[in-house]
């Protein structure tokens with residue numbers, strides 16, 4: 001049996017040199033990051049500062065250790081944190097590289113148009129940069145109304161900008177974490193259970209008897225506690241079923257690997273549902289008491305047999321039956337993992353619905369080893385006036401499309417910025433904070449046209465990422481290690497909070513996001529919304545309402561609270577009203593039917609790769625977060641470029657050799673700016689190729705990451721839009737290989 005150690009080794013607290021089981025990914029051994037500072041230090045010479053990691057959005061509680069000269073020496077997990085159990089993933093450990101990266105944005109920059117028509121960035125004072133942003137915000141407000149100032153945001157930095165924009169009168173905002181990531185599962189689980197799945201997902205993996213991963217590639221997707229819990233589940237002998245066209249790290253540690261034909265998962269899910277119903281394997285007590293629509297569902301899946309699904313998915317009928325029975329055998333302790341980046345083929349909300357229905361049939365909602373009932377701490381709002389009511393918001397931009405969207409849709413905000421598309425509500429200027437749109441948005445042409453069309457763009461970032469090349473003003477933010485920030489209060493098994501305290505002064509002339517938002521707010525006469533001198537006052541006030549203080553939290557970092565909502569799991573037969581139209585778990589969705597969508601999922605065929613083309617699929621590497629870490633000195637050291645995974649049969653056909661550099665061209669003629677090395681491997685199906693997302697940076701100011709590997713984003717020109725919530729399905733793109741350099745000259749991405 002595989003043990004936890006074999007699976008993946010995450011840095012443990014207090015160890016000097018951390019060893020990670022990364023050999024499976026072809027990486028070098030992970031070295032503890034030592035900034036180039038003279039002399040070793042012992043832990044007694046270091047002072048710990050409480051923080052939570054922001055290398056990704058999992059927010060693991062951590063300590064940043066600082067030496068007597070004020071230099072950050074290492075970051076380790078907080079042992080008191082029930083969310084990370086004292087351990088960080090490789091990226092978290094290497095997060096200090098974000099602070100030390102010498103390519104960081106150092107001063108505010110303003111775009112200047114020169115007499116000869118050329119443009120360049122010049123250094124500016126904060127005063128000048130902030131005045132310029134505030135004056136543009138005033139101008140847009142006068143000319144078009146504040147709603148025309150759009151915001152693209154992600155994470156904490158975006159949170160401060162969102163506060164500023166709401167106070168100013170705009171709620172025209174969107175973040176890629178919805179329509180480019182989790183949106184379909186939010187809408188699907190809400191429609192089914194009347195509850196969101198949350199972040200962290202309320203998956204009780206540590207106690208599960210059966211974990212089912214539909215494309216979720218835990219182990220490469222390094223969401224820390226889930227990876228730890230999956231290791232625990234493996235140690236406990238849980239059945240792991242991984243459905244992935246690629247032999248992922250998770251697949252390598254699974255009881256069953258189902259190498260599905262891409263884009264056919266709904267057929268597999270419906271066949272599983274068929275087996276559970278027609279073999280009478282579903283949880284009758286749960287279904288009778290809590291669900292609505294079993295008869296409809298039974299009729300609906302009547303002909304969706306394993307034999308039917310075999311012809312679609314390539315998964316043999318006996319494997320479908322065997323795995324369905326394995327789930328039923330472990331029920332209700334089954335986690336059907338909802339996935340996270342689930343915008344694949346445009347019918348993603350329906351695929352997520354199928355996963356939610358399967359969960360319900362297994363009786364796994366609110367059950368140990370299934371989905372637990374999460375609870376968060378409600379952090380009181382700092383006393384400030386209500387926001388003004390905007391005349392229109394992101395919702396109105398959609399003009400009635402995507403009725404079940406719960407957040408702004410990035411592509412719609414882009415389209416509303418292009419006058420040619422005649423949107424009723426037009427966006428005229430952007431604020432961007434904490435999102436690198438050129439590498440996060442599919443359909444680069446649309447992005448470029450929108451960026452050209454708007455009158456003004458302000459970007460707040462820590463690095464000279466591609467998005468800064470489109471800015472009129474660049475505002476350099478301090479990294480997460482140099483600023484106070486929001487209290488972490490995400491729902492979890494145990495309600496808890498974590499604080500985020502600066503471990504060092506902001507390097508160079510960078511400033512915290514809260515400070516930048518406040519300075520602009522003050523210039524706009526919005527003092528009442530920024531009624532503090534330092535964000536630590538807000539944090540301290542909120543902590544005091546929660547019966548603690550900043551002083552105490554600086555010492556402990558994380559604090560737990562007792563649950564108020566009741567136990568973590570539903571009791572047997574306990575009465576429970578779900579927040580849906582029927583008050584029940586909806587196997588048949590009344591809301592979907594009302595909106596004119598299919599009330600139960602239906603498999604529909606998607607386009608197949610044309611001859612000599614292969615489906616482009618992409619995912620994560622354990623040591624990187626999207627495009628944000630590619631230039632991080634520590635993490636770059638572990639993995640400096642991506643490769644394109646090619647099946648040996650395909651490599652033979654094209655006479656491709658290991659490490660040979662190729663350019664990739666898609667069905668619409670889009671070609672990667674940079675070449676990428678070939679990795680010949682049986683781990684990918686012959687009809688697909690695979691790449692890790694986040695490489696192929698085109699901004700030369702990223703001295704390490706520039707031109708390393710290729711960007712999957714450049715090849716994603718076709719978007720399969722989800723009609724239910726506006727998700728941008730990105731996996732309907734097909735590539736072919738170019739062995740010779742298609743361009744004589746590689747152009748820098750603006751800037």
Ligand SMILES: Nc1nc2c(c(=O)[nH]1)N[C@H]1C(S)=C(S)[C@@H](COP(=O)(O)OP(=O)(O)OC[C@H]3O[C@@H](n4cnc5c(=O)[nH]c(N)nc54)[C@H](O)[C@@H]3O)O[C@H]1N2
Nearest residue numbers: 154157181341434435436440460461465626627628693713
């Ligand atoms: N082709 C393709 N596109 C994708 C995906 C994919 O796999 N392939 N994944 C999708 C998914 S799941 C998601 S969630 C999105 C993520 O999309 P993004 O949110 O755009 O992801 P990042 O690459 O992390 O970009 C974050 C930006 O924030 C900056 N940043 C980092 N730390 C800070 C900070 O402390 N302050 C400020 N102000 N800025 C900071 C970084 O330098 C970077 O420019 O992308 C989506 N788009």
Ligand SMILES: Nc1nc2c(c(=O)[nH]1)N[C@H]1C(S)=C(S)[C@@H](COP(=O)(O)OP(=O)(O)OC[C@H]3O[C@@H](n4cnc5c(=O)[nH]c(N)nc54)[C@H](O)[C@@H]3O)O[C@H]1N2
Nearest residue numbers: 215216217221222243246262263340341619622624625626
């Ligand atoms: N190290 C690291 N971890 C991360 C992140 C990161 O940047 N770096 N980002 C975090 C974020 S924001 C997100 S959203 C998640 C994303 O991570 P997940 O939600 O786990 O994964 P996806 O990106 O949806 O899917 C990637 C997997 O889907 C498989 N796949 C491709 N097509 C199909 C198909 O048609 N059917 C099936 N069944 N499988 C298919 C791919 O082979 C790959 O293994 O990762 C999170 N964790």
Ligand code: SF4
Nearest residue numbers: 053056059060089092
């Ligand atoms: S999962 Fe890793 S990168 Fe993400 S917050 Fe936790 S330690 Fe940081």
Ligand SMILES: [Mo]
Nearest residue numbers: 177181340341
């Ligand atoms: Mo994501």
